[in-house]
Amino acid sequence: xxxxxxxxxxxxxxxxxxxxxxxxxxxxxxxxxxxxxxxxxxxxxxxxxxxxxxxxxxxxxxxxxxxxxxxxxxxxxxxxxxxxxxxxxxxxxxxxxxxxxxxxxxxxxxxxxxxxxxxxxxxxxxxxxxxx
Numbered sequence: 001x002x003x004x005x006x007x008x009x010x011x012x013x014x015x016x017x018x019x020x021x022x023x024x025x026x027x028x029x030x031x032x033x034x035x036x037x038x039x040x041x042x043x044x045x046x047x048x049x050x051x052x053x054x055x056x057x058x059x060x061x062x063x064x065x066x067x068x069x070x071x072x073x074x075x076x077x078x079x080x081x082x083x084x085x086x087x088x089x090x091x092x093x094x095x096x097x098x099x100x101x102x103x104x105x106x107x108x109x110x111x112x113x114x115x116x117x118x119x120x121x122x123x124x125x126x127x128x129x130x131x132x
Contacts, residue, residue, distance in 0.1 A: 027035075
């Protein structure tokens with residue numbers, strides 16, 4: 001093809017402005033190749049991840065199938081269930097008894113505080129064991 005345009009002198013500033021305009025609007029071939037290479041690498045990486053996830057999902061499906069094939073019973077006999085019930089009952093009784101002990105301790109300390117306040121105010125005016 002014959003070149004139709006003749007070379008004419010163009011001021012350097014105008015040439016630089018036009019080149020910058022083209023560069024800002026279009027991507028260079030090197031950048032385009034690099035972008036394609038990066039996109040291909042990402043696709044390959046995602047493909048490997050999908051393959052690994054499929055293998056993991058297949059393993060989980062096999063595990064679920066194995067667990068379903070196993071007997072449905074939990075394998076707990078009556079003696080073990082009775083021991084667990086006794087342990088639960090004893091734990092509840094212990095918790096209730098400890099709650100009563102803590103309440104009695106609070107009442108005891110409240111009584112000690114009242115006696116201490118009475119002695120501080122009266123300075124021994126009331127006989128021991130009696131409060132005003």
